[in-house]
Amino acid sequence: MDLENQRRVKEFTEQYGAENIVVLLGAAEGEAAGLAAETVTLGDPTFAGPLAGVSLKLAVYHICEPEVKAEIDPAVYDEQISMMEMVLDVDDICNEMNAIREQL
Amino acid sequence: MSNYAVIKGASYILAAAPDMVLHNGTTQTTEMVVNPDSEYLKELPKHLRSFDDVLSYIPNQVYIGNMTNKELAATEFPWYDKKAAEPKRYGKYGEIMPQDEFLGLMQICDVFDLVKLEPAFAKSVKEKLTAHGMLTQAQLDILDKNNEGIEEIEKLVNEEHAEALYHDFKLVGAVKRAHDVDVNLSAHVMLENLVTKASSVLAMLHLLKVTGIDPASVDYVVDCCEEACGDMNQRGGGNFAKAAAEVVGLSGATGSDVRGFCAGPSHAILDAASLVKAGTFKNVIVTAGGCTAKLGMNGKDHVKKGLPILEDCIGGFAVLISENDGVNPVIRTDIVGRHTVGTGSSPQAVIGSLVTDPLDAAGLKLTEIDKFAPELQNPDITKPAGAGDVPEANYKMIAALGVKRGDIERTQIADFVAQHGLTGWAPTQGHIPSGVPYMGPCRDDILNGDVKRAMIIGKGSLFLGRMTNLFDGVSFVVEANSGKQEEASAVSEDKIKSLIGEAMRDFAKSLME
Secondary structure, X not given: OOHHHHHHHHHHHXXXXXXXXXXXXXXXXXXXXXXXXXXXXXXXOOOXXXXXXXXOOOEEEEOOOHHHHOOOOHHHHHHHOHHHHHHOOHHHHHXXXXXXXXOO | OOOOOEEEEEEXXXXXXXXXXXXXXXXXXXXXXXXXXXXXXXXXXXXXXXXXXXXXXXXXXXXXXXXXXXXXXXXXXXXXXXXOOOOOOEOOOEEEEOHHHHHHHHHHHOOOOOEEEOHHHHHHXXXXXXXXXXXXXXXXXXXXXXXXXHHHHHHHHHHOOOEEEEEOOEEEEEEOOOOOOXXXXXXXXXXXXXXXXXXXXXXXXXXXHHHOOOHHHOOEXXXXXXXXXXXXXXXXXXXXXXXXHHHHOOOOOEEEEOOOHHHHHHHHHHHHHXXXXXXXXXEEEEEEOOOOOOOOXXXXXXXXXXXXXXXXXXXXXXXXXEOOOOOOOEEEEEEEEEOOOOOOOOHHHHHHHHHHHHHHHHOOOHHHOOEEEOEOEOHHHHOOOOOOOHHHHHHHHHHHHHHHHOOOOHHHHHHHHHHHOOOOOEOOOOXXXXXXXXXXXXXXXXHOOOOOEEEEEEEEEHHHHOOOOOEEEEEEEEEOOOOOOOOOOOOOHHHHHHHHHHHHHHHHHHHHO
């Protein structure tokens, strides 16, 4: 996750409280999604950004995960996400996301 | 039949720049500030390629037209450990210039006496550029004006804030600052801008050769690189286009700069094609030089994975857009995709606006576009850096949208990607990969009858400039010339309708009276 986004996530969490933040990812593949999820939960694994050594333990999901899909109006999901759902390896992304959440 | 502008020809050049990777690529210059003793900086020089390795790198041979995209696609991935069977410096679209000659060309392109080269180095470069055969004697003689030895050059670098120029890890020259306090005329900016100018000049010189056009008949030049030239009172004042046109000898041309991040070239080609179709100009060149900042951009990943530094070349291109000759492929300025302010940023909205919306408006199916040319980044560079295969990702998105529209079946996605896609070969020089590397091969494919219709898609990430979070992009269709040309003197259909209408009104009026 780039340093600017890490900074914004950190600031929003300080402003609104970790319990009020959900991070929604749109990464194009599992590894990138997993790295971003790790950054906002356990801390920046590359130790490069503001979240290095900072464990925010935020709720984090990828837009293509079933839990998120169930929350969204199907017509909107079809218009905005369904094309990428067809392109992405959703199973791989879900596995990576679950693996990070299991460590919390 | 509208009188569309045609693609008369395209040129593509690379300039090897291994020392610039070390000293001017922002990944490296940032590391020097943040972590000067890093392992990466120590390891990096061992990963730089020789000029022969740059020449024999298959994607580079494809870029200058010695090999085809099909040959690249048939080469087992990855490509960094493979070599072209017959690597050549010159190809049908341009060349790969060695770094020392490129430094000489930079001095030839400098009209403010900012570039200094060590005299013996300049002499050897002059010999090579004389053999190169594309520069005038007066231009070559500029290289004789180097009187300052290496001590004076060292002094410029150490005491006068000049940017050092290296070749084979040795100091061979410097670019002086153009002002004492103006940051926009600092040596760093002047070096970046001279590199861009010189690479654009080289591309245009090759374009003149490729197309055979009389330089005096070029009316206008549009530059679409990603640099900005100007002083502190007008940071992006311009005009790279005219500055480069002067060196190339386009005495009858003026020009201007068009910017749009990576989408810049597509915007510029649309502008040029529209200017020609409107009859404003007959011959317009769209050109862009390359970018030192992006050299070795993904170097950390490449070094970590034991790869050579693959981002070691400055890129450039030029395309000649001319009035309809009844032969060359036409640019359908009436089949244009636009990512508008209201489009939204989801990939689905982006691809819809750039690909399917314009095709819908023209009554074309996705499958009626033989080849799509979106961002054509070389996956050999992007995959090890975790950015995936960019063109392939684009093709999958286009295919998925095709499934949603019912143009193809879901099981046909892979076939669609293979048939309508291209394997990426372009250097990751920002604006260079964005659709335009296919303009030259596309012209050939259409003239050969292999392709009837193609779509060029440019996309840009505007957030990088911190002025907007909006995405951007434009696309257009290129197709075979039907051979029909509208007579310039012919009366248009609209005019006939209006004349008939007028006559009918007069007739009706006479009946009333």
